[in-house]
Amino acid sequence: MKELTEVLKDWEAVIGLEIHTELTTLETKMFCGCKLSHDDAPNTNVCPVCLGLPGALPVPNRRAIESIVKAGLATNCQIQKRSMFYRKHYFYPDMAKNFQTTQGPVAFCMHGRLDLEVTGRGAAERPACAFGADQAESLASASANAEGLSRQMAEGLPEQASGALAGMAAYNTADLAVAERHDDGSYTVPIRILRIHMEEDAAKMVHVGGQEGRIGGAAESLVDYNRCGTPLIELVTEPDLRTPEEARLFMEKLRRIFLTLRISDCSMEKGSMRCDGNVSIRRRGETSLGTKTELKNLNSFKALHDGLAYEICRQAEVLENGGEIYQETRHWEPSRKRTVVMRVKETADDYRLFPDPDLAPFDLSDEFIERCRAELPELPDAKRERFEADFGIKRADAEQLAGDPDTAAFFEQAAEGLSGKAAQTVANLVVNELAAYLKGAGVGLAQSGIVPAQVASLAKLLAEDAISSNQAHEVFEAMAQSGEDPEAIVDARGMRQVSDTGALQPIVDEVLAACADQAQQYRDGNQKVIGFLVGQCMKASRGTGNPKLFNELLRASLS
Incomplete structure (x- = not known):
């Protein structure tokens, strides 16, 4: 395959992130009073609610709602006063009740933005041709697509939901993510945030005997429901990211914000912060979006960057050879440095989303929101x-x-x-x-x-x-x-340096007398030999002389 820098000269990558963060600083789970801990013996922190037993009723965690509102305020989101929880249905052992409680089209936090500064080698990933009027045109096209999707989603929803989604049109067209390039080669780009919604995490699956912990080829699978029901916030960006480095830097910035808010330990190693990357490519100058693939559970900044870079290059190779990209979920294998197919991507219809009848809609007061704002630390x-x-x-x-x-x-x-x-x-x-x-x-x-x-x-x-x-x-x-x-x-330890010129000059004179050849080399233009002479002075002073002062005295004596 071609290198990333070569691919990005002809193709434009369109990247969006879904970043999942467990609220690990809370004491209890999202909808029950079970202890929030992943370090205890498996399946010891469970109850009828998080196991989904018949008749068990969920009760929302107020502190979790405070945490997500603070996360939204810190990322310049609009806090929605009215929202509700939905049931997202799927069948897998990591959720015993066969559905995940999550938010629907309207989340607690909608339509935010973070400005991203890209410098150094990272800035070089975005080629010079990616700056200018053409990026605004392509983003306008993407916003128009999002506007149409918003209107489709709003049809048939309650009035409060359709009204909030209709507002996406102005949001998408008023704040296009156009990068501003600086004289030093760095640039700043605003990355729009579509939503931050609240949901519950699933149980932990351990596949024994498979490759890299995957279910394929595993001899058996174990389930620990201690994690099931953990409060989890998911931040979804607009497809405004254009390089793997931008994606990495965005996630790093978000991690710093969440750590400062003290809502999570943000440990990617332990899985309390993880990321899914959606990526498609299109020829430079085109405005229509390509078919996207999703990279699932990228659990390090390096995996995020390298997985996206590989997938961009893979898609370019397929398209240049006359092939077709399929909408699918893929897995990044760091040891083999490649992505592999996990499954064909589900659509929203597959999840049969509907409002959770056991949870009343939320009505956040102005006082609640302003109290959360007043508690924000310096970001x-x-x-x-x-x-x-x-x-x-x-x-x-x-x-x-x-x-x-x-x-x-x-x-x-x-x-x-x-x-x-x-x-x-x-x-x-x-x-x-x-x-x-x-x-x-x-x-x-x-x-x-x-x-x-x-x-x-x-x-x-x-x-x-x-x-x-x-x-x-x-x-x-x-x-x-x-x-x-x-x-x-x-x-x-007798380590204090001698910085008395009167005490160090005799040592310099002694070294220059003993190293006449090196002294002459310096006078002849060999500047590097000064390091050798400083070393000899340090040896003569038994390490007590100030090396900076020795350097100055040597140069003065040799001039």
Whole structure:
């Protein structure tokens, strides 16, 4: 197959995402009082409601409704005051009652938007020809298709539902996702959000003996209903994404928002956040949509990017060879780096959706919505801008710090009263040393025992050139293991650097006398030899000399 960059020169990818997020910070399930935990023994947190036994009646979780409203407000959605739950019927062991309780055409949150910034190598995935008036034309066509679909869906629905869906026409045409390209090659593109709806998660299936955990070839299948009934929100984007990198960045941004709201742990490894990708392709300049395929249960950012990239290239190869794309659900096999057919895609009719007679329609009050709005924390984009303005740190570091609320709070405490180079030193330690240690130790920030004062002390030692960056790594490891103050570790190990010019100049003179050949090479234009000479100075000083100062003194002596 062709490479992605080559394919995207001739073909335009049209991508939409369905992102499922469990509300793991709640204590109970969506419609019953069962404990919300996946770590307990299988099938111990179940009851007649989540098992769908006859006569059991569901009761909605109020805190789950608060969580989805906050998610909608944080993603610029319109909160629908009136909505209802439906029954989505299918037959599979992961839902004992043979239907999933979910929302219908009108969800709690409708018609939102997130602005996506794409930089660096990621920006190069979208070719230069993808910018300009043609993208507006293609998006207008997609919006017209969505408008027609909205009107079809609205027919025969209750008045509140048809009215909300009819509003999609203005939404789709007023906010087209046209990318704005910047001088440095990066670009910003608005990604529209169709809806965020509430539903219950299914039970966990474990297929024993099959390839990569799939049912095909499995000797037996096990079911754990502990997960069944877990509150789950599903965010559905418009088909505004044009590259796999945009899809990856969108999901990363959404994860940062949900972590900041503290509505989920967003663990893709544990399955509490997962993604389905819908993708089709069309020739550049065309406005009609191609036949889409769905990639199911992409459980990492890499799987999302690589799965979409493969599928785009596969579809291009099929069409260029005169073949046909079928609407189907496919599975991404990371070990083989390919997608395979799972099943032919069901239509809405196959699910026999109808309003759940056991659950009354919801009427959210203005007071409820405004209380949720008042409880919103500072969101990642706003926090990133503040970190840049107040601390003067690099944008990339500010974004990484702002993406996790605990890490952001840790940094603010460690960098309190600092700005510029001093604050950037703290940011470097948190983004690099602290993050690497936590990942290696397999612990969270709260369990690490490391406190902001220790990082601030280590940053001060670096700022004063009391230790080198290499020594800082050693001190950080010792600090994390022992809990001691960095200054005490440095003094106990005799690591404090000498930065007295009067003490270091004799060492420089001695090294230059002993390394006359290398000194002459430098004078002849070989700049790289300065590294060797600095190393000799450090050896002569038994590692106590300031390497930066040695570098400066050597260059001055050799000039």
